[in-house]
Amino acid sequence: MYNIVKKGLMILGLTIALPAFANNYTIGTGSQSGTYYPLGGTLAKIWSENIPDFNMRAEVTAASVENIIKVATQKQLVGIAMGNVALKAYTGEKPFPRKMPTQVLFALYPNVVQFIVPADSDIHTISDLKGKKISLGAPGSGTRVSAVNILNILGITENDVKAQSLNYTATTSALANGQIDAGVIVGSLGVGAITELSLTRKIRILSFTPQELKKISAANSSYQAFTAPANSYKNVPEFEVPAVWNVLVTNQKMDDKLAYEMTKVAFENIDKIRQAVGVTKFMTIDNMPKLKGVPLHPGALKYYQEHHQ
Template sequence: MNHMLKSGLIGLACLFSFNTLADNYTIGTGSQSGTYYPLGGILAKIWSEKIDNFDMRAEVTAASVENTIKVSSKKQLAGIAMGNVVLQAAEGTKPFPRKMDVAPLFALYPNVVQFIVRADSDIHSIQDLKGKKISLGAPGSGTRVSSTNILASLGITDDDIKAQSLNYTATTNAIAAGQIDAGAIVGSIGVGAITELAFTQDIRILSFTPEELEKVSADNASYQAIDVPAESYKGVNEFNAPAVWNILVVNKNMDEDLAYQMTKVAFENMDEINQIISVTKFTTLENMDKLDGVPLHPGAMKYLKEQM
């Protein structure tokens, strides 16, 4: 083969290979038993179908903290994370060692802090958790950050409990087996792990008192009180709990046009997303900028201003 032609073909192959890699992206989600994973999957599918030269897949991760770090370090194009975690990342406060390059693309839906116990448990209040064996969530997860922060704001530290570090599925399995006394899951109402547990076990979800909710909100500005009606899970009582918005987070230095396209395509196809992930009924233009303290990515803000 002509040397010049051969060199040209090799160069073209390398360029094609680079572009193929450059256009393959991931969105960080959470465990497969939570809401993040299927939501990330449908977003990835829609973006891949509707944006030219764009291919994305959902990646199982430890959720909020891991996703935020990977987005900041450009190991993921996007990630789903709790708003309080994104705020801590932007500010460079624990568990982050420094300020992270993050920006919200848009707010998704509120996550509710749910402390689960078996129905026959002697734990009836948040204060009753003292001295008990409790799963606070997997390391690197928003559940772990949120449950620890909330208990601390109510005067309950790791020294007061026997803390376990389990993901959603391991938490509910351990509750069912009587291996732990309580477990925290910070997720949407109707999250799969609790829904499945409620079908096989009689459980309760602890209710926060008005005074506790006020204290949590005072110490953690990202949280707001929410009333959850009875039978949101099979046989489960009405309860009151703090809630924090989930955020679709990207690197703040992401290309503005790509951020604009991703936002535009997501909202233009929100009806399809709603049919699969019902909690995205909260994913509206009015709720896009729910996270105080961290500005929307300029590409997302451009789309929002166009719609106003």
């Protein structure tokens, strides 16, 4: 009898515990050496600590494209993505096979397009990249989408370069070891992977000409000219590059109340977020709808409108 009762209690315990599993969520981030991962971890911690019956963890992914697909198929609750990639997903352009049922909770911070070369490289302009061995970013990443799009806008195709498909860490490692001529990282200014590389190797980041920047913005309005000050990385001179906003993407089917609560809690704890991830100084209520072309989720929009009466 004791064993029967014990088993019954165990079954009952499992039955009672089941609803908790429904409240375990993930946020899609990127490489551990980028900005997406620590930002995602910070958001996950703040939401888990301040929303009842809510538990979230950060998941390492190939970043933007993978995150959007997982959010669209409800394998992740939210994901961090570059605005240009989020726009392609919403409108159903390649690399997406169709329109993705995604919306934005809020904009995060601008991503900087950084073409990195050794300081003594004979590559000084974007056109000099032709024929060179270049890491264009991991498959399924926003870095790769941005790198290919920008080069295409400037008349350089993947066939014009010896393209490699490496993530942040592998890109900087290959540069340090002389295995590639250049590498692209599209991330926050001061991103860890480049910061660490600059401490052990002398590097440069290519500047785009005013004409190139104008051509890129005309072809895709999500890119804007950005000036990075000297010594943003150790001994790296000032550089002019395109930049695009990062956004937090969610499924259109997310519950309005949950979307509102997640937005509210994030901005009520913005000081903690900024303390952990400095580039989120750009993450403000005013900047929530910074990405044009993809609407805010109704729950997030309600919070935004409450502060813009």
